[in-house]
Amino acid sequence: MPISPHERAHKPLLTVTADQLVAADFSPRRPKGRGELRDKPHTTRTRQRTQPPAPSRAPYSHLFGLPGTRRFAAGGILARLPMGMFSVSAILMIAARHDYALAGAVVATGLAATALVAPCTARLVDRHGQARIAVPATAIALLGSLALIACVHWNAPTWTLFASYAATATAPNTGGMSRARWAHLLKDDPAALHTANSFEQAADELCFMLGPVLAAFLCTTLFPEAGTLTGGLVCMTGVLIFAAQRATEPPPTGRTTARSPIRTPGFPSLLAVFLAMGAVFGSLEVVTIAYADARDNPPAAGVILGLQAAGSCVAGLAFGALRVKGSADRRFLHCLTAMTALMALPWLTASTLGSLLALAPALLLAGMATAPTMVTAMTIVQRRTPEGQLNEGMTLAVTGLLGGIAAGSALGGWMVEHGPGPDTAGFGVPVLAAGTALLLALFGRSHRMSSRTSSRTSSRASGTAGSRTTDLPAPH
Known part of the structure; x- marks a missing residue:
């Protein structure tokens, strides 16, 4: 079958010289760019598609396989367990020597103090680091618990009960600090962060389920002050374990002029x-x-x-x-x-x-x-x-x-x-x-959706106005 000149021009020429086979390629070449070597072979680029990582079949195993996570999680749970004990223990302890009206008023004052003090403590934790603030803040709360026990036991004036229990408001939010550690460790893994947040919420539920039961058992079985004393010591121990794990701690931000998150x-x-x-x-x-x-x-x-x-x-x-x-x-x-x-x-x-x-x-x-x-x-x-x-x-x-x-x-x-x-x-x-x-x-x-829509509309309007302004001819 005859070959057209166009096809013949695109086929390589094969010839034999002595004992060598020579192949000459006469196919058209692409034009060389400036600065490109003429003998550089042409390579085609292929885009590599990266597949997302397959979801783990055991998300909690992956979570606690990270270095240091088991230790700070255990310390966080231990420090949070007394949070479900303090109110019940204080009520039972105060009511044993006074009445429930005074006990309820003291606990309500402590909750109000917590609402005022806790955000300030958390701000200090963000600025100076968890270990540096959490340990002394918990120590102050422990001293407040011991002072409350002493005031109740020796029938101190009523105002001392309010003052001593209000001092326990300095106890840091260990659940928040633990979630902050997870957010720092898993900032590039939203799925694992979701698992971590779920674990922390389950831990909160467990502590608030077991805390009142343990407090009632200690106060009614041993002595009225047993719940408050045990809760303070367990909280201090848990915070020390939590703070000792420094590798997972988020870096402090230092002093900042940033506005409050509120x-x-x-x-x-x-x-x-x-x-x-x-x-x-x-x-x-x-x-x-x-x-x-x-x-x-x-x-x-x-x-x-x-x-x-x-x-x-x-x-x-x-x-x-x-x-x-x-x-x-x-x-x-x-x-x-x-x-x-x-x-x-x-x-x-x-x-x-x-x-x-x-x-x-x-x-x-x-x-x-x-x-x-x-x-x-x-x-x-x-x-x-x-x-x-x-x-x-x-x-x-x-x-x-x-x-x-x-x-x-x-x-x-x-x-x-x-x-x-x-x-x-x-x-x-x-x-x-x-x-x-x-x-x-x-x-x-x-x-929020209406605010975003209005901001987009205003930005488009300003962009259109800017383009109209630049299209105006310059004055002669």
């Missing part, structure tokens, strides 16, 4: 949501205790509230094993919706069945919405808090939560004593508080 856009609305969520927890505890007391079975309240905390703990661990997708803000709305729906279960159960035995599984299911909601909320706090102020941001969130717990406890108690309808009407307060949290989150999200 002035960050979107943060005040988030604090309002935390306030409403705290009202859910505070009111649910009070109305459950009153419901059990009205049925002549007060000890059952501790058991079924423990089931609620257990449900939250299990749900938190399971939530941490999942690989969540999508926006955290949207996920937060879903969690709040589920919390509102599940909080209606105890209300419906108490109103229709009127049995403590039936209320227990309802509280177990209601508790399963707590940990996922709190985990997602803390993730949003971490993202909205400016860099170098993470401890302060999370402590402000916890402070808002404590304020909501106090308000919810008061509102739930009022509904039980003076509210309209049957004694089960108090279970409507947690539902109302959860619905309020959902509405506040929806309002905050819509406000």
Whole structure:
């Protein structure tokens, strides 16, 4: 078959000279660029596609396989366990020699002092480092606990009880410091950070579930001061273990002129949501205790509230094993919706069945919405808090939560004593508080979206105005 001249020009020429085979390639060459070697072979570039790392089948094993994480996690849990003991221990200790009215007033004063002092302590932790601030702050809190024991034991003037218990407010937010360490270690791994936040929330639930039980056991079995004494010593030991692990500690920021995280856009609305969520927890505890007391079975309240905390703990661990997708803000709305729906279960159960035995599984299911909601909320706090102020941001969130717990406890108690309808009407307060949290989150999200839209519109308008200005001819 004849070959066209065009095809012949593009085929290599093969010839033999003596004992060598010579091949001459007459195919067209691409033009050489300036400064390019003419004998440089032409290479084609191929884009290498990097595949994302496959999700670990054991996220918690990966988490605690990192150096130092097991030690600071153990110290953090040990330091947090007394946080669920202090209030109950102080109430039982003071009431043993005085009355419950004075005990409640002293504890309320301590919570108010914590709301004022805790953000300042967290700001110092961010500036100067966790170990440098947490250890002396915990030592001051331990001295306050010992002073309270001495004042109660030797019948000191009443004002000394308020002063000594207020000194315990210097105890640092160990849960916030632990979350800050995870955020520092896993800043490039959002999936692992989600697992870490879930573990921390489960640890919180475990401590607040076991703390009151341990405090009541020590104060009633040994002596009234045993709970406060043990709690102070355990807290100091846990903080020392936590602070000794320096390799995982975030670097201090030093003195900074940065504004408080509360002035960050979107943060005040988030604090309002935390306030409403705290009202859910505070009111649910009070109305459950009153419901059990009205049925002549007060000890059952501790058991079924423990089931609620257990449900939250299990749900938190399971939530941490999942690989969540999508926006955290949207996920937060879903969690709040589920919390509102599940909080209606105890209300419906108490109103229709009127049995403590039936209320227990309802509280177990209601508790399963707590940990996922709190985990997602803390993730949003971490993202909205400016860099170098993470401890302060999370402590402000916890402070808002404590304020909501106090308000919810008061509102739930009022509904039980003076509210309209049957004694089960108090279970409507947690539902109302959860619905309020959902509405506040929806309002905050819509406000942020409208702010972004207006800022984009203004930037486009300024850009258009600038282009029109530059198109104007220069004056002659």
